[in-house]
Amino acid sequence: RHRKFDSEDFLTAFLAANGPSDVYASAAYYLNPELEMDRKGWLGADLIFDVDADHVETPCKRLHDRWKCSDCGRVDFGAAPRACSKCGGQRLEQHREICEQCLQAAKAETRKLIDILMEDFGFDEMEMEVHFTGNRGYHTLIVSDRVHSLDQLARKEIVDYVCATGLRPELHNLTRGNRLRWELDHSASFGWSRRIARALEHFMLTADRSELSRIGISKAAIEEIMKKRRDLAAHPEKIDWRYVSGIGEKTWERIVQRAARLESSQIDTVVTTDVHRLVRLPGSLHGKTALKVQTLSIDELEDFDPRCDSVAFQDGEVALYVEQAERFRLGMGDYGPFRQESVVLPDAAAMFLLCQGKARVIGD
Ligand SMILES: [Zn+2]
Ligand SMILES: [Zn+2]
Structure with missing residues (x-):
């Protein structure tokens, strides 16, 4: 600096x-x-x-990220909790994979x-x-x-x-009430009004039954949504998503929040x-x-x-001893998985492992 x-x-x-x-x-x-x-x-x-x-929240993190407790040695998948689930210790090492x-x-x-x-x-x-x-x-x-x-x-x-953050639906052409209701005229609105309207419509058209149920929509209301979807193909002009009976204010708020989360970065x-x-x-x-x-x-x-496009080293090969590495793709090739073994790799793949401390050059 x-x-x-x-x-x-x-x-x-x-x-x-x-x-x-x-x-x-x-x-x-x-x-x-x-x-x-x-x-x-x-x-x-x-x-x-x-x-x-x-x-960024991704489902794969639960599969490839790990944490280890420095006190009791417990290892588990996903993001490290605030304290170890076994001993309550707080010295947790987070290990992240690039997937x-x-x-x-x-x-x-x-x-x-x-x-x-x-x-x-x-x-x-x-x-x-x-x-x-x-x-x-x-x-x-x-x-x-x-x-x-x-x-x-x-x-x-x-x-x-x-x-x-702090988005208030009622300021965006979205009217509170005991029914799901929003302005569908995308062209007339702007900014978050348009984004939420777009995401709400997408949600109503694509969410599956379990998603709709998880967000708190009743069985009867889910059936009505499904019926509207079926009718949409035959009579698109008659479908009005603003009225789905049985969706209360609290549920409506959750749907809006979800829509906002999907549209935000x-x-x-x-x-x-x-x-x-x-x-x-x-x-x-x-x-x-x-x-x-x-x-x-x-x-x-x-x-x-x-x-592929950010690979800097194009030529050459290096002999390595790899401690442990999961399978990875780089440039035109796939490599690994490796477990305590000697391998000869192209420069780019070798550097990729060396930089992460997963390997050493043989002869060093
Ligand atoms: Zn522990
Ligand atoms: Zn991932």
Whole structure:
């Protein structure tokens, strides 16, 4: 930290000479970047959003994440609880895997975020940058004079909007009452009104019986919803989702909350409100994967395959001793699973394991 480079050549020379495992750049702008924090002279900062697979709820986490209690040695799947379920100890080690389903989920959250930023805030594609972070997520940056001077509170307001925090349905063309009721005229509404209407309709059209029941909808009301769906094919003009008898106010609220959650983006809120944030430098490698931190256009994001398109090492092979590794895909190949064995792997796959501390080079 506290370094500045007058040109890309100086930066490249510095990186070549020092070979750091991770490289970060400031998203904030300073009068004197090389001075201590309180003397730098803050000029402004890009607006950053971080979607990290760690923060996105996915069902696969229960299958591949593990925690271990340092006190009693208990091991269990999923996210670590606040205290060990066996001994009550609090020294829990969380072990996370990087899975493709999680990466897909992070991408989907990023797409929702971009949609909100463009549709609701009116940011232009030219003002936006999307970075694959090289491991488990995406950064979305707004690089524009329009956001530079925003302080922490203003950024918090934007976070709340993106996350639908404190959203009040009655302010969005959604009328309280003892019946499910909302405005279906998508074209007339805007922002969260439109998002909720869209998600509610999607929910009513696609949720299966167990989902409808879980959210608290009675058997009779579920039957009515099913009948409406059947009638929809024959008489689309006659279907009015606003009236489903038997859905009370409390249930209605849960449905709206669920709709809002589906439409909001699960960002890491701390990152956006930090006006001194460092972000990984595009073009550098991530120290835990050896994958490239990569700048993407919004169009490129759609088909971007992080495990293939971000591979930095293309040639060569390395002989390794692998302690333990689950099966993984990288570039054009699938590798593993490995259990305490010697293998010869392409450079990219070898670096991927070495960076995670799962292997060592034979002969070292
Ligand atoms: Zn324990
Ligand atoms: Zn996963």
